[in-house]
């Protein structure tokens with residue numbers, strides 16, 4: 001609401017000066033630019049690509065698999081009441097892709113080797129197994145999302161590293177350079193654990209990493225988990241592949257928070273919170289990012305080999 005209000009105020013002010021300002025077309029401001037095309041403008045389509053081809057791969061080859069394998073016991077279906085888990089399978093197939101792509105807990109920003117939709121199953125989850133053809137269909141869909149959202153071919157012309165492999169490489173490098181001294185310096189745990197929402201602090205629900213998001217005011221624990229648990233790490237940081245594999249780098253994962261903060265579909269019932277630049281937890285996240293990048297740039301002092309696992 002705060003964002004909406006400040007946007008409204010800002011546009012009123014502009015209107016007073018210029019007199020020709022149009023009201024915003026999108027009622028919820030997309031903080032990162034153009035609409036995402038997936039029904040939740042949280043900035044997770046940085047290249048602004050047309051996602052139709054990815055949606056088609058999901059609709060034809062993935063939805064039915066998720067529907068068949070993940071809704072047993074009413075676990076992951078949208079309207080299911082079973083378990084305290086992520087409800088990523090839409091009841092209506094027409095909305096299947098929109099719901100699935102807006103759960104970071106499921107897709108983790110589309111790198112096939114890191115997306116829980118695949119890795120969780122590979123690790124043996126609830127006895128669910130995919131057939132090789134199903135794995136291939138999910139992998140092809142994820143790669144297509146990655147390609148379109150980053151505006152880059154998955155495999156560069158002439159061969160070499162794929163987008164997914166580059167994403168994996170930079171996330172391991174970055175995670176290896178997350179240093180406990182920096183967590184303590186910015187008091188990362190306290191800022192995120194105690195961060196408020198309209199239904200209590202993040203820690204109340206996420207203290208142990210529920211829904212793949214960890215917020216705990218113990219800096220040691222935050223450091224330990226974010227250097228090991230890939231999914232939890234990926235809620236805070238994500239690869240930027242918009243300039244191709246060779247130029248891959250990590251960035252702060254703002255999209256992980258925007259849609260959730262504003263209660264955008266499918267996070268309608270999530271408590272609302274401030275995910276903007278003036279928020280002290282966001283400031284601490286950027287600070288931790290800058291310190292980690294400085295370590296990478298400065299000869300990797302205080303870094304270890306990346307140890308993220310699925």
Ligand code: HEC
Pocket residue numbers: 085086087102103104105106195196197199200201202203204205206211212213235256257260266267268269270271273
């Ligand atoms: C009252 C409990 C509760 C509180 C408090 C809470 N959350 Fe959540 N959170 C949930 C539930 C339930 C989900 C899974 C459903 C969803 O994704 O909307 C979730 C999911 C998430 C996700 C994963 C979304 C995805 O795309 O998979 C993020 C990120 C997140 N929360 C951030 C936060 C932050 C930041 C705070 C504190 C400002 C917070 N949450 C406070 C209950 C809570």
